Amino acid sequence: MDNLARVHFPSSLREAAxxxxxxxxxxxxxxxxxxLVRHRNGQLPDVTDFVDLSGLDLQKITAEDGRVVIGSGCTMTAVATHPLIRERFPALVQGALQVGAFQIRNAATLGGNVGNASPAGDTIPCLISLEAEVRLFGPAGRRAVPLADFFTGPGRTVLQPGELIEAFALPDRRTAGAFLKLGERRAHAISKVSLALSCWEIAGGRREVRLALGAVAPTVIRCRKAEELLSAAPWPxxxxLADKARRLVTEAARPIDDLRSAKEYRRQMTGVLFAKALEQVIGRGASAR
Ligand SMILES: Cc1cc2nc3c(=O)[nH]c(=O)nc-3n(C[C@H](O)[C@H](O)[C@H](O)COP(=O)(O)OP(=O)(O)OC[C@H]3O[C@@H](n4cnc5c(N)ncnc54)[C@H](O)[C@@H]3O)c2cc1C
Known part of the structure; x- marks a missing residue:
């Protein structure tokens, strides 16, 4: 009886805040x-109330002013099956499809995955590799923050009291990309290591490359040195060069030992995931090995 909580159903963001x-x-x-899983397990003793966001019209995906805007209430299934997302952002499609099993994906939202602020949250490296910004609504109004600056530690974010994630805005461009994760099993497993690679064409036969690593630091991190190296050279x-980039990715990881994995194994696997992701994106094996 002691973990009962009241549920509220606001009809506007203002009311929710x-x-x-x-x-x-x-x-x-x-x-x-x-x-709800953590609440039922008694892990949230201070939680007295839930503010249900399902009535707030946060489930839309639209293209506006050079951005694709994804409502925070979009489920993994909605994200992975939307034509605009499928056409523009393959890394995000792959990330959303690797969250849990399909029952979880039909309920789990993008806002919840990010709001949870786990360094192992699967859509976070994907969104960071796509230069997403997070749009917030709170008592002081609206503001936008680059997603890469949103997390301050495991389970911690820059959200102020009363602030909510309203949407994610991604530059509207066609990207190539991949998301790979290593878990205990092929599916339905929390990531021990994950990696998202996204890139898009720029002048001079080059591609701007973004790389983000999950579960190897207190927050998801970007591999800026490897990004710079790959973005400066002709593509593919x-x-x-791919081998040099692989070493830089491995050096960027700052994993810890925990019950899911040992840190040295995690570090080595970042390099393996990077090589596989590059191979997938290039569409041929030779230069990624
Ligand atoms: C069996 C199982 C398997 C799973 N597998 C994976 C997996 O493979 N990969 C993975 O990444 N995760 C996995 N998860 C974790 C979970 O499903 C995801 O993190 C999911 O995206 C959470 O979304 P949700 O909508 O259910 O969030 P909720 O549980 O409703 O909320 C999660 C957190 O985010 C906050 N929050 C939610 N929405 C907002 C908002 N709009 N603004 C501010 N804060 C908000 C909540 O207050 C809470 O702190 C798994 C969970 C289970 C139970």
């Missing part, structure tokens, strides 16, 4: 696949 401010023990509730990279 007011509820969160008025009740310090309240938490936003999206798909509930993280929050030579085998020698």
């Amino acid at each position: 007011d509820l969160l401010v008025a009740r310090p023990g309240a938490r936003p509730l999206a798909g509930g696949t993280d929050l 990279p030579s085998a020698e």
Whole structure:
């Protein structure tokens, strides 16, 4: 009986933000696949109220002003099957499709995956590799933050009291990309290491490359040195360059030992995932090995 909580059903973002401010023990509730599981397990003793976001019109995906805007309430299934996302952002499609099993994907939202702020959240490296910004709504109004600057530690973000994730805005361009994760099993497993690679064409036969690593640091991290190396050279990279980039990716990882994996194994696997992702994106094996 002691882990009962009240559920509120606001009909506007303003009402939701007011509820969160008025009740310090309240938490936003999206798909509930993280929050309700932890609550039921008694891991959230301070939570007194849930603010259900399902009535707030946060489930849209639109193209506007050079951006693709994805509502925070879009489920993994909605993201992975949307024609605009499928055409522009293959890394995000792959990331959304690797969250849990299909029952989870039908409930789990993009906002919840990011709001959870786990360094192992599968869509986070994908969104960072696509230069997503997160649009927030709160008592002081709206603001936007680059997703790469949103996390301050495991489970911690820059969200202020009463603030909610409204949407994610991604530059509207065709990208090539891949997301790969290593888990205990092929499916339905939390990542021990994950990697997203996205790239898009720029002048001079080159591609702007973005690389983000999950589960190898307190927050998802970008591999800026490897990005710079790959973006400066003609595309596709030579085998020698790809190998240099692989070493830079491995050096960027700062993993820890935990019950899911040993840190040295994690570090080595970042390089393996990078080589496989590059191979997938280039569409041939030789230069990625
Ligand atoms: C069996 C199982 C398998 C799983 N497998 C994976 C996996 O493979 N990969 C993976 O990444 N995750 C996995 N998860 C974790 C979970 O499903 C995802 O993190 C999911 O995306 C959470 O979304 P949700 O909508 O259910 O969030 P919720 O559980 O509703 O919320 C999660 C957190 O985000 C906050 N939040 C939600 N929406 C907002 C918002 N709009 N603004 C601000 N804060 C918000 C909540 O307050 C809460 O703190 C798994 C979970 C289960 C139970």
